[in-house]
Amino acid sequence: MRAAARALVLAAAGAVSGCAYFNGMYYANHYTRLAESAERAGRTGDARDRWQQAEIHAESLISRHPTSHWVTEAQLVRGRALVHLEVYSDAALALQLALRGGGSRSQRMEELGLIGHAYLMLGMLDSAAEALDTAVDARERDVRSQALLDRGRLFVQRRRPDEARADLARSHDPRAPYDLAQVDLVLGDTAAAGALYDSLAALKTFPETEWREGLDSLAGAGAGGHASQLVDRLVARAGLSSGTKARLMLDDGSRRLDAADTAGATDEFRKIVDLAPDSIAGQSAAVQLCRLGIAAAATDSELGPWRRKLAELARTGGNAGRDATDELRLLGRLDSLADMTSASDAFWFLRAELLRDSLHAARLAADAFADMAAKYPESPWAPKGLVAAIAGGYAGADSLRQVLARRYADSPYARAALGGGAVGDSTYAVLEDSLRRVLAIGETRRPTRGRPRPGVLSGVGEETGPRRPAPAPGQRPRPEPGGPPSPEPPQ
Numbered sequence: 001m002r003a004a005a006r007a008l009v010l011a012a013a014g015a016v017s018g019c020a021y022f023n024g025m026y027y028a029n030h031y032t033r034l035a036e037s038a039e040r041a042g043r044t045g046d047a048r049d050r051w052q053q054a055e056i057h058a059e060s061l062i063s064r065h066p067t068s069h070w071v072t073e074a075q076l077v078r079g080r081a082l083v084h085l086e087v088y089s090d091a092a093l094a095l096q097l098a099l100r101g102g103g104s105r106s107q108r109m110e111e112l113g114l115i116g117h118a119y120l121m122l123g124m125l126d127s128a129a130e131a132l133d134t135a136v137d138a139r140e141r142d143v144r145s146q147a148l149l150d151r152g153r154l155f156v157q158r159r160r161p162d163e164a165r166a167d168l169a170r171s172h173d174p175r176a177p178y179d180l181a182q183v184d185l186v187l188g189d190t191a192a193a194g195a196l197y198d199s200l201a202a203l204k205t206f207p208e209t210e211w212r213e214g215l216d217s218l219a220g221a222g223a224g225g226h227a228s229q230l231v232d233r234l235v236a237r238a239g240l241s242s243g244t245k246a247r248l249m250l251d252d253g254s255r256r257l258d259a260a261d262t263a264g265a266t267d268e269f270r271k272i273v274d275l276a277p278d279s280i281a282g283q284s285a286a287v288q289l290c291r292l293g294i295a296a297a298a299t300d301s302e303l304g305p306w307r308r309k310l311a312e313l314a315r316t317g318g319n320a321g322r323d324a325t326d327e328l329r330l331l332g333r334l335d336s337l338a339d340m341t342s343a344s345d346a347f348w349f350l351r352a353e354l355l356r357d358s359l360h361a362a363r364l365a366a367d368a369f370a371d372m373a374a375k376y377p378e379s380p381w382a383p384k385g386l387v388a389a390i391a392g393g394y395a396g397a398d399s400l401r402q403v404l405a406r407r408y409a410d411s412p413y414a415r416a417a418l419g420g421g422a423v424g425d426s427t428y429a430v431l432e433d434s435l436r437r438v439l440a441i442g443e444t445r446r447p448t449r450g451r452p453r454p455g456v457l458s459g460v461g462e463e464t465g466p467r468r469p470a471p472a473p474g475q476r477p478r479p480e481p482g483g484p485p486s487p488e489p490p491q
Helices: 002-040 044-064 071-084 088-100 105-121 125-135 141-157 161-170 176-186 190-200 208-220 224-235 242-258 262-275 280-296 300-314 318-338 344-357 362-370 382-391 397-407 412-417 426-443
Strands: none
Touching: 002 044, 002 071, 044 071, 071 088, 071 105, 088 105, 105 125, 105 141, 125 141, 141 161, 141 176, 161 176, 176 190, 176 208, 190 208, 190 224, 208 224, 208 242, 224 242, 242 262, 242 280, 262 280, 280 300, 280 318, 300 318, 318 344, 344 362, 344 382, 344 426, 362 382, 382 397, 382 412, 397 412, 412 426
């Protein structure tokens, strides 16, 4: 009877163990394989869903069968899933529990590598180094390569580029060459980085994040032309989607703007709109074309087509819609400033500043500043406008200098511009303070006529109206364009 009872207990234990496996571990491993397959295929959304399922099944086994011998493996699966889900604190805890549960050498090395990665992402560099220093000696190539990649990145954060380069060169992780190119740039070897990117452009694989960051870094190191050539090569590939190509081209157009290559940027933005007009990148490129068109406008009437296009883009929503709405608010602010009846000379000057500083419409701004002498010849700020027009590249600058010398010789603005006085004298300070006070008072009385309400005026010379939000990751603030041809207005 004792033997029978013992057999019954063993059978029951085996049943529980089998239940734990089939109800938890089997599905945890199943979803892990599906997640890894989705990642290899580049389906990041599907991969995330599968990792979530793997984590749920592993957690279910741990909570329902805490004494099962599958718990250690379940903790590893859960930690691995949480690393991929970027929940690094919980991942580190699960992996530490898995490490304490024992297991094979290969399992221990994987756990240490994942722990090192989690600590690296949490910024706990000492703890990360302790784990990675062991994991880099793993026999398994994938585990060793990931650990070498992470330790190389750790060395980069600790500003030890030579050691980072050595680890990255040993890693077989497909992301390592991109990190290696970044280290070459840190070391000042732009030629080596460029050559490495040239070789990577020939590969079938295309890790978009690594490429976009790498091209930004290459251009930032002074090789913007090489970065643009690489974009052309990548965009010519048949395997990339139109959306991916549009994002690469949008980055390239933004970099060209950073380098004051407005003509090149305009051309790139036009290509994006032709390639993927309804994509997020296509709509962003369309907004950029509107901004460039406004910046290049020669008359106020040329703003009309851009207003209509921006109104159309504002209805699309998203970042492009918000950017278009912000631009429309600035244009609406132009109208409200022109309609001011009280202290209209001061507000005309503010309007010219808005054209120059917020809309980057240099030619319109210079004309508006120059108009001060004709529209408000008796205004104490008319000479200030003439000085700003000259500084802004007004075509008839010599005639404005003559007007300053003949009509406004006693103005502190004219004396400063013509070399006859210092900006810091008391008269200058009084005029500047008076202008600020006039604008502050007039701001509370200005007509709205249903136009968008701008932000609080904070002082002459500062941007007025609603400020644009800070750019999202991967986006750049709009730089001031140069003077090449403007985009054609939309029909």
